[in-house]
Amino acid sequence: AQSVTQPDIHITVSEGASLELRCNYSYGATPYLFWYVQSPGQGLQLLLKYFSGDTLVQGIKGFEAEFKRSQSSFNLRKPSVHWSDAAEYFCAVGYQAGTALIFGKGTTLSVSS
Amino acid sequence: DARVTQTPRHKVTEMGQEVTMRCQPILGHNTVFWYRQTMMQGLELLAYFRNRAPLDDSGMPKDRFSAEMPDATLATLKIQPSEPRDSAVYFCASGQGDRQYFGPGTRLTVT
Numbered sequence: 001a002q003s004v005t006q007p008d009i010h011i012t013v014s015e016g017a018s019l020e021l022r023c024n025y026s027y028g029a030t031p032y033l034f035w036y037v038q039s040p041g042q043g044l045q046l047l048l049k050y051f052s053g054d055t056l057v058q059g060i061k062g063f064e065a066e067f068k069r070s071q072s073s074f075n076l077r078k079p080s081v082h083w084s085d086a087a088e089y090f091c092a093v094g095y096q097a098g099t100a101l102i103f104g105k106g107t108t109l110s111v112s113s
Numbered sequence: 114d115a116r117v118t119q120t121p122r123h124k125v126t127e128m129g130q131e132v133t134m135r136c137q138p139i140l141g142h143n144t145v146f147w148y149r150q151t152m153m154q155g156l157e158l159l160a161y162f163r164n165r166a167p168l169d170d171s172g173m174p175k176d177r178f179s180a181e182m183p184d185a186t187l188a189t190l191k192i193q194p195s196e197p198r199d200s201a202v203y204f205c206a207s208g209q210g211d212r213q214y215f216g217p218g219t220r221l222t223v224t
Contacts, residue, residue, distance in 0.1 A: 101213065
């Protein structure tokens, strides 16, 4: 069965510092991988997605993620965090386009000044 | 910007009452999903539809939950009777192809 693990429940990063949020998935083939962000009281917004091709994908708001098949990972990165990035981040996997997603439990990002 | 809309945004009800949540997907999207978010379980799929036909409702307690798409512009999720353990945020998402667009959610509290 597919599963997604986000090992870090809560991360605090200083404003301007770099960020990496970890995501590991369990799936037999190459899945469709997504990162979403959720601000308090809001729905989920897609940051980026990976299906195939270049393993480094660029997303919105300056985020990027790298797919590493050997590690079954899809970590999210940002070189310089802004206070407005404080939110909850979800990694998700789907087995094909247009199907339901399986989400990780999320990582809450706090940004300190 | 086209958006998924959900009503109501908040609902407080007593145990045993019927609850109906509504979702208007983005026009032209052929897939609609219902997810539930709780602190303990995170985000879980309840059901989803493609071209208004149910494809998967395995995540939904069948004895009390029902999901329908009366037409292409409306999806409903009904709980009857509601229980305190149903307290959660219920998200609707619509999609076309590889992207899913989420609504703002309905926060349900069952007392």
